[in-house]
Amino acid sequence: MDGADYPASRATLSAHVTCSAAVIDRERRVLHIGHKVTGLLLAPGGHVEDDRTLLAAALREVREETGIPPGDLCLTPQFLGTPIDIDVHAINANPAKGEDAHQHFDFRFAFYLVPEQHPRLSLKDEEVAGARWLEFADVRSPSLRAKLLDAEDRGLDGQPEPVNASALIHDGHGRYLLHLRDHREGIWAPGAFALLGGGRTSQDTNLKATVRRELAEEAPGLEPTDLMPFAVEEATSVDGLAVPIQVYAGRWSGDPDTVDLREGVLLKWFTVDMLDRLRLSPGLGELIRRHAAEHPAPTGPPDGARPLPGDAPTGTEFHIVGVHLHLQDEHGRILLGLRHPDSTFAPSTWHFLAGHCEREAAIACLVREAKEEAGLTIKPEDVELVHTVHLVDSPNAQPRIGLVFQARSWAGNPEVLEPDRCVEWRWWKPQDLPAEVVPYTRRAIDGILDGRRYSEMGWGER
Template sequence: MNASTSCQPASTAVLIVNGRGEYLLHLRDAHKPICDPGTWSLVGGGPEPGETPDETIAREILEETGLVLPGVTAYTTVEAHGQDVTEGNIRVYMARWDGVAHDLPVTEGIMFAWFDIATMAQLAMCPWAHEVIKAHHVEHPAPLMPGPRDDVCQGGAGAVKNVIGAHLFLERDGRTLLGRRHPDVDFAGGVWHALAGHVEWESVRACLIREAFEEAGIIVEPADLTLVHTVHLLDDRENAEPRIQLFFRASRWSGEPEIREPDRCTAWQWWPLDGLPDPMVGYTRAAIEGILAGTAYTELGWAPAVPATGGR
């Protein structure tokens, strides 16, 4: 990496770092006439007419990731070299974000992913991007973050996004509807689970209405959905994000459950509330038990909360 501040930058890039000290990388197209094709690199790009570098990087972040990041600050200027390299001097910025990389829209290139500095040594990386990341890592070492179950109730690591899940609780004649997940899905393959989905750019009720129809052909109206239980979940998968699982009871609905997404669900069945199946997703079982007990909230996977101490 060659630091330079004398020349007007021809392009911009941004180091986006999360609370674990990982860097957000963008996999570039492999078969297009662009510089560094097929490599992992940084979000960024060249200016449009009349743009300042600050304006350029804000636009590029929005266009490439859909994000509007606060606190984007200039870090350094580097020079790019090599065949087909067109950037020249690149103004590099830095920013903080703690979201889920694979949830970002991919408007160009192949994908986004988080990588730590050690893993980058095994990647096909854009050379100048790798050099500037290594320099930044020396100046800003990755924080010593606790494991997902070590004193996680203490906080102090900054705001973290929680994934929101919407779940439908249907009850008929003392039975509740559950679906058996396809064996090949990423989460809980072959296990019984409530009808559910991740909330996208929509309200929770809108998500649940959409998922009910898409997955099972069930039609529910918003006015007939009532929140009956919440599970705040931290599971034991590596680097798992905290999740808020919301369970809504439908007072009425239309349609009989049918398998509409066979790659995700292989069966729908009404199970007795006092005879739930096994295997079953643990937090769904806990939520149903909470609903039957009349409780509104369950925590799973978090360390026990430590009471505040002090005197008057």
């Protein structure tokens, strides 16, 4: 890697990178081909050519040697786009090609076969002599076999499933938030309107965590509520792979111009009747129309609901409302949760049990969040508002109102029920709070101890 020559070039000696593929069917078997030169059964693979990535090189070799197109393959949730194995093996000298003895560093990628029935193979006659599907325990490479067997215990079962997720964001009144992507080669759906989202990483505990992370990375401040699975859509990656996408529908009604967009060109609201005028990513128009048909927009805002952004008085700034639970035990200790280190908000920091208000009353939201996050049962009549924090994180961020409620009684002991958000609950003495506390949480606790009902942050301190 430190040399001047390209490590994936066949001309780079005394070693270079090659790529191969472990193609896994639904019966947990791996495709092997007979290699005419060596007489061995091997996974499809070979030298890197003019390929975009090493993974693309593995896909090309599969197609050339077996006839299986990339669209019949998808990534596995256990390995995603990273190699399952890197094997180092010696290659004998080949005087006919002017090659001395050298080593191959073979990057092996795992793919699931998408069709339920095996596609008809079209073998490369000059290199390949037959093909066989072998059980994990019979895979010829010892290192690949060991890693496949280990991953089998972690769910490597040959059954394709989504490893990408996106957010279908609507305002509940017939508008859908679309993202105009950069018009550049090498990205998915360049120059088209699409949904925000992306691929799962090894740090994401589930696909809902993938959506939250992607939104935080691409559009900080955009935090839809009611995120629920809506549909699984099929797409194709830039390398031609099949990409099942789990689409989550969620509600948001803010001004997209206030979002700090980090990727793409713009965010904008559109109604269904405008879709035919736009260049959309494949299948998006049908997806939105299906959601609109299943969730018809009301003719006007529901009683008590806030008006649509376009109907609000000039200068109105919409706020995110969050509820927070200030819970004290018989010793006066306060309950705080340690946020997950990969959390998009305040990672590895202590915070109230909290959540964003959906279309619900604040106390109802608090009762729901306490049950969902920690298994605590709280009666609405046992709750009172003890502090309000009005804050803004930056000049362009959407303002927030944090309502802090205290429960006089509750049932249950705190449990970690959403480990992708909170990894621990702990009771703290107010005078011994940890250093890593969310700043506005500490501000609220100080205010409650001082008997103050209100504080501000980010507007000019009071």
